[in-house]
Amino acid sequence: MSDHNRGMDLTCLPGTQAPRVTIVGAGNVGSTLGQRIVEKNIADVVLLDIQAGRPQGLALDLMEARGVEHHDRTIIGTADYADTQNSDIIVITAGIPRKPGMSRDDLLKVNAQIITDVTRQAIAQSPNAILMVVTNPLDVMTYLAWQASGLSPERVIGMAGVLDAARFETFIALELKVSIANVHAMVLGGHGDLMVPLPRYSTVSGIPITELMDEETIQQLVDRTRNGGAEIVGLMQAGSAYFAPASSASLMVESILFNRSRILPAAAYLDGQYGLSDIFLGVPTCLSRQGVTRVLELDLSAEDYQALQTSAQAVRQNIATTKTLLTA
Numbered sequence: 084m085s086d087h088n089r090g091m092d093l094t095c096l097p098g099t100q101a102p103r104v105t106i107v108g109a110g111n112v113g114s115t116l117g118q119r120i121v122e123k124n125i126a127d128v129v130l131l132d133i134q135a136g137r138p139q140g141l142a143l144d145l146m147e148a149r150g151v152e153h154h155d156r157t158i159i160g161t162a163d164y165a166d167t168q169n170s171d172i173i174v175i176t177a178g179i180p181r182k183p184g185m186s187r188d189d190l191l192k193v194n195a196q197i198i199t200d201v202t203r204q205a206i207a208q209s210p211n212a213i214l215m216v217v218t219n220p221l222d223v224m225t226y227l228a229w230q231a232s233g234l235s236p237e238r239v240i241g242m243a244g245v246l247d248a249a250r251f252e253t254f255i256a257l258e259l260k261v262s263i264a265n266v267h268a269m270v271l272g273g274h275g276d277l278m279v280p281l282p283r284y285s286t287v288s289g290i291p292i293t294e295l296m297d298e299e300t301i302q303q304l305v306d307r308t309r310n311g312g313a314e315i316v317g318l319m320q321a322g323s324a325y326f327a328p329a330s331s332a333s334l335m336v337e338s339i340l341f342n343r344s345r346i347l348p349a350a351a352y353l354d355g356q357y358g359l360s361d362i363f364l365g366v367p368t369c370l371s372r373q374g375v376t377r378v379l380e381l382d383l384s385a386e387d388y389q390a391l392q393t394s395a396q397a398v399r400q401n402i403a404t405t406k407t408l409l410t411a
């Protein structure tokens with residue numbers, strides 16, 4: 084007991100080491116993700132940002148919420164990578180969000196530089212971490228982060244498929260007037276206009292939606308899913324979605340840290356699966372404490388297989404463009 088305390092020693096907290104998640108970029112997605120992770124008691128969080136005072140202020144605000152939320156996790160804010168040492172997971176949300184009228188690919192150059200820089204600095208402090216990328220354009224940024232990190236590919240993952248599937252699930256539940264808890268959807272491909280929602284693998288209590296809706300209705304929901312990010316950007320007029328993205332990243336963090344091996348769609352490195360190699364692309368993955376322990380190969384229709392190849396081609400082209408931009 085320290086000298087200034089009197090009476091019974093009630094010290095209970097120190098002694099157990101909680102897992103540690105560093106979130107680089109304490110903007111809308113980063114700060115909301117930090118909140119989700121601590122309030123669900125998943126891990127302690129370090130929020131890092133270059134905006135003076137912002138991560139420190141947000142962290143203090145979230146710590147003070149513990150008086151009401153009563154979780155046991157801590158959150159600190161910093162601009163110094165030394166404070167992120169030995170993190171179990173590093174989530175990168177640093178970068179610029181798009182504005183109305185822009186595509187995610189318009190962020191290529193500016194975010195490529197940020198991703199490369201922050202990945203190097205973060206991994207230098209936590210060489211054994213799993214790296215999760217959120218910054219857009221997602222599949223290209225995940226590839227760049229992998230290259231900058233020097234990590235083996237199964238330790239690098241991009242978050243998008245969980246979000247895209249959650250949007251598809253939401254629209255299905257609204258259309259069929261069923262509980263969202265009964266709906267499971269699958270979306271593959273790059274996180275862009277060419278993503279590949281899979282109605283045949285999207286179900287309500289095990290029943291494929293192809294048996295519950297006509298083709299035209301399904302196509303409307305597919306189109307709304309593909310346009311899900313832009314719909315919100317258009318409504319907000321400044322910034323992009325962050326509540327559902329933060330929930331999606333939090334689910335992935337939980338599956339990794341708790342070694343749950345959930346099958347979740349995410350951008351993973353492909354080494355021959357779906358006929359594709361040397362690319363990160365949205366596929367069903369098994370997420371555990373080692374990272375991506377498996378990429379599941381679904382039996383796709385010829386049309387869906389082709390759509391996946393087209394989506395991959397667009398991602399590949401952007402990777403090549405970015406490499407040129409970074410060396411120019």
Ligand SMILES: NC(=O)c1ccc[n+]([C@@H]2O[C@H](COP(=O)([O-])OP(=O)(O)OC[C@H]3O[C@@H](n4cnc5c(N)ncnc54)[C@H](O)[C@@H]3O)[C@@H](O)[C@H]2O)c1
Pocket residue numbers: 107108109110111112113131132133134176177178179180181190194197200201216217218219220221242243246274322323324325328
């Ligand atoms: N993958 C997805 O599904 C998905 C979903 C939502 C958003 N995003 C993307 O995530 C990114 C962040 O979105 P947001 O809404 O949080 O944006 P935001 O502008 O609210 O936050 C970005 C933060 O990054 C910080 N930052 C910029 N450069 C940095 C650097 N070098 N080091 C540390 N911090 C830095 C900024 O100061 C800012 O606080 C965007 O690129 C957005 O497009 C992706």
Ligand SMILES: O=C(O)C[C@H](O)C(=O)O
Pocket residue numbers: 180181187219246274311312313315316323324328
């Ligand atoms: O749409 C965006 O630019 C942000 C994100 O990728 C999303 O899908 O909400």
